[in-house]
Amino acid sequence: MRENEDAKGDVEIVGRILDGETDAFASLLSKYGGYVAGIVKRHVPYEEIEDTAHEVFVRAYESLPTFKGTGGFQPWLASIAVRTCFDYWRARYRSKEVPLSALTERHQEWLENALSGEAVGMCSETESRREGKEILDWALNRLPAEERMVLELVYLQEYSVKEAAALLGWTAANVKVRSFRARRKLRALLSRLSERGERQ
Amino acid sequence: MKITEEDLKRIRKTLRDAYGSGDAAPLGGAWRAEVMDHIRGLPSREIPAAFGEQFYRIAWRLVPAACILILILGITLFTTEFFPEYELAKQFIEHPTAYTVARLLGVGV
Incomplete structure (x- = not known):
């Protein structure tokens, strides 16, 4: 009921x-600013959140005539946010600015x-989570923008293939194929990291 | 150590926890003001109307021109004493081939 009223x-x-009442956009900005920031935060580096969220709202404003309301x-708005993050990575990869730490x-x-199950308990510790995040960033930075987005949405955020396809504006088949490739590459990357550790 | 699909499934939760960690998004009042300034500075846009609406808008603009054209054609027909039957008969006598082609193409009666 409340959701319906909100949507209305x-x-x-x-x-x-x-x-023509441009200032009315401020209320949408206040209402959904945190929501968009939550999405953007998961996909782009911390220092890029503000600029990317800014871009999301500008794009949303420009696309308002296409909003059907159904x-x-x-x-x-979530779909615009995800696509803006995808465009961010595409631009970064194109300009070869992706940090390969x-x-x-x-x-x-x-x-x-983590593989032996010990890190699961440790994961509440900030330090451990940070290390895990760094490993993920390291692996994600080695994937193409398309596979990166799919892996984040399907594997890490647990969206269904259909939901991820709707967010990215792709077909479900495309998401499935890219998801499969991305997982295979992630596995290879983590294997490489693990083997490097064994050799040392 | 080679990581299998099973391993990847097993460490999924750990990776998800790590992925979801991080500081809260730093958006505040200043950020909102900046976005609104940007939006207010955007050139005012024409909202694209539906096709039907656009068609009628263009059609109504052409109405005066169409009226003038009809008026001119009407006056011309009256002043030049144009009779379609006569012109057709003339065409048949003077250019029988052209008349046949015109008939085949469905032009004329």
Whole structure:
């Protein structure tokens, strides 16, 4: 009931903006700023969150005439946020600006522990999580933008193939194929990291 | 050590926990003000109307021109004493081939 009212309110605000009341966009910005930041935070580096979220809202504003109001404003905005993050990575890969940070022995140890089940308990510790995040960043930075996004959405955020396809604007078959390739590459990368640790 | 699909499934939760960690997003009032400034600075856009609406808008703009054209053609027909039957008969007598081609193409009666 409340969601319905919210959706109606959003549609009404969008109508006002389209009628020329630009300042009404501020209420959408206040309402969904945190939501968009939550999505963006998962996909781009911390220092890029503000700029990317800014870009999301500018794109949303420019795309308002295409908003039909049927599926609700929030999923529509989520889709714009995910696609903006995808474009961010595509641009970064194109300009070859992706940091390929090197990992240390601690990271290899973290992976060994995770594989043996020991790191699961340690994961509440900030330090351990940070190491895990660094390993993930290291692996994700070695994947193409498409596979990176699919891996994040399907494997790490547990979206269904259908949901991920809707967010990215791709077909479900495309998401499935890319998801399979991305997991295979992630496995290869982690294997390489693990083997490097064994050799040392 | 080679990591299998099973290993990947097993460490999924650990990786997910690590993935979801991190500081809260730093968006505040200043950020919102900056976005609104940007949006206000965007060139005002024409909302693309539906096809039907656009068609009618263009069609109504052409109405005066169409009226003038009809008026001119009407006056021309009256002043030049144009009779379609006569022109057709003339065409048949003077250019029988052209008349046949015109008939085949469905032009004329």
